[in-house]
Amino acid sequence: MSLVNNVLNTSAQNVQSKSGVSPNSTSSTGSTGNPFLDSISLPEDSGVPEAKSQQLTQDDFFSLLSQQLSMQDPFKPVDNDQMIAQMASFSTVDGIGKLNDEIGNLNSLTTSSQALQASGLVGRKVLIPSDVGYSSSEDPGIKGVISTPAPMQDIKISVEDESGQLIKTFIVDGREGGNIDVSWDGLDKNGVPVKEGNYSFKASGSVDGKAQELAVSTYSHVSSVSLGTASTGAILNLRGMGGIKLADVLAVSET
Template sequence: MSFLNSISQATAAQQTTSSGNPFLDGVRLQTNAAVPEAKKQELTQEDFFALLSQQLSMQDPFKPVENDQMIAQMASFSTVDGIAKLNDHILNLNTVMTSSQALQASGLVGQKVLIPSATGNVSKEEPNIKGVISTPTKIDQITVRIEDAKGQLVKSFTVDGSEGGNIDVNWDGLDAEGKPVAEGNYTIKASGKVDGKAQELPVSTYAHVTSVSLGTAATGAILNLRGVGGIKLTDVLAVAEG
């Protein structure tokens, strides 16, 4: 069949389907038009080799592409493809590690953990607050101040710091008059003389683990602490008996 005959048959077919009304013919053409399927906006390895074959077929035979250029193109695509697959494997590995970490952290539910925070919680279940004062050197006497959420002084007392290092501190939850304080968060502050000068000392407190959250790949497992909030498992300093 010749090219002119094909055009004639196509024209005749269009005329047989024409209704004589331009508007109806326009609507009919729109309804019969096929909607192209959506394609992915990324190149696959098959697309790359198709483009490479097209490039080779259209190159100047007197100025062909150098072998090193072709190898460089193929190596670049292989590198990008390998990096993409590596990223997928890393994401899967992070998911598995996060789940495994959360499973291990679930064993801490009901235990007490030492956290780098001077704020502890007083409740019916835990009417006292325990913590650790870190000292850079031996201090004869350490002054401890207990403050409420508003920063008001509740009670003060001293502890022996002559051994130096980490000094245990335990507040019984009673105010200066010996009465139990209201439930809530309280802050332990400590100070002492280092080389003859008064210095604030870092304090860490124990908190009760009530539950564990899965978290994300960036944060890892999250420990939910009674009255204090959440903390990353990696920030825990020590674990004590519940």
């Protein structure tokens, strides 16, 4: 038995010396030291494959079309009209996708251009469809426009604060009709300047012998301009009033 063991040990040492692998060592690549086992072992995974796009491209379409033509029944070939219709449909879809991208770029360009134009309104006053105006220490007065359906003798203006408390009332001549300018100096009924804040105009007049509420628009100071989005356009930030779309502005005043 000792002779057999010596022969086996000698054979194993010869194999190890030829392969260059020690009996107690393993290869960093997963080698077992046995040439037969190494030859049938599965290769290691090189990494996670990259995710492929799930969208069909024009190359995919033509590949599918080629497969369709190669697998067609020679006795019932694909009609030329059908093939042309398929190609035309794909071209239409591809064209619509490119058109959408161009429209998106055009919207972005329009928004930027609109914001650039709106920046010229900073420091100016714009007429907005609201009966609320802002009175500040630097500019206590509030101006507005009253829209009348017909000429009337007198128009009664009531100025109220944010809580709805009556601050002052005065009369405006409405005999010209149409849009009547109105201005308040920022003083209450006792001639005392009001505190800084928002104040609303309530206008009423007599139309065909009946009292009627009239629409009022006020001027507000533009402090800054925001870009906004493609759907909203440029946004004008009004002093003490928040933001308003540029498209909602009714008029622009010099002061």
